[in-house]
Amino acid sequence: MIAQMPPARWRILASFLIILAALSAILTITLPSQQALAARGAATTDAERRNQAVADNERRFGDYVLHYSLLYSSFLPPEVAAAIGIIRSRNRAVINISLRRMGRSASTAGEATVVTAEENGTGTSGEGVSAELSGTMTDLIHTHPLNFQEVREAGAIYYLAPLRFGHRDTLYFEVQALAEGESTPYRLKFERQLYVDGKR
Numbered sequence: 001m002i003a004q005m006p007p008a009r010w011r012i013l014a015s016f017l018i019i020l021a022a023l024s025a026i027l028t029i030t031l032p033s034q035q036a037l038a039a040r041g042a043a044t045t046d047a048e049r050r051n052q053a054v055a056d057n058e059r060r061f062g063d064y065v066l067h068y069s070l071l072y073s074s075f076l077p078p079e080v081a082a083a084i085g086i087i088r089s090r091n092r093a094v095i096n097i098s099l100r101r102m103g104r105s106a107s108t109a110g111e112a113t114v115v116t117a118e119e120n121g122t123g124t125s126g127e128g129v130s131a132e133l134s135g136t137m138t139d140l141i142h143t144h145p146l147n148f149q150e151v152r153e154a155g156a157i158y159y160l161a162p163l164r165f166g167h168r169d170t171l172y173f174e175v176q177a178l179a180e181g182e183s184t185p186y187r188l189k190f191e192r193q194l195y196v197d198g199k200r
Helices: 007-030 034-039 046-055 076-085
Strands: 056-060 064-072 092-101 132-140 141-143 151-154 156-164 169-179 188-194
Touching: 056 188, 064 169, 092 132, 092 169, 132 151, 132 156
Parallel strands: none
Antiparallel strands: 056 064, 064 092, 092 156, 132 141, 132 169, 151 156, 169 188
16 A cells, blocks of 8 residues: 655655664664673663664565664654654554665575675665565564555655554564565564663
């Protein structure tokens, strides 16, 4: 489903998502991983844990790069949240997916490899492509479907799905993305631990 909204709101949303992608890439480079912190016995602050939870990642599928990130809905400006129908709350987040055609084969279709900064530069190059997305989010008890909404503006294509979580929930995500013109869907699995702001 392609979201319908006034052009001015599209521009606001597109600008915000571009900024988000850039900030997420910075977080991925500068923030230590949970494993690295645990290895050296360092305690993290609530802010660090929340930043780590939304850090950006990419996976390479042949000529395509699938970008995925999580964003706490409370980080969204009110006008952006309203434009895309997202509820801003401490226990709600948004998964952001985009697929880009890079033109360099790096792996067998359908099999993922991690894209490094050296391989992919800023992580924002390439051509955005349309895709059919489906997926699930699983906590310790339940599995919930992810309902993706397609967002287009100025050549950029994003897929957003809202979700709810509890404090310190570890969530397991499975996403399938079928690029336009392709016959094999790309499968992505990842997990994140999320934190409700203000709780310990």
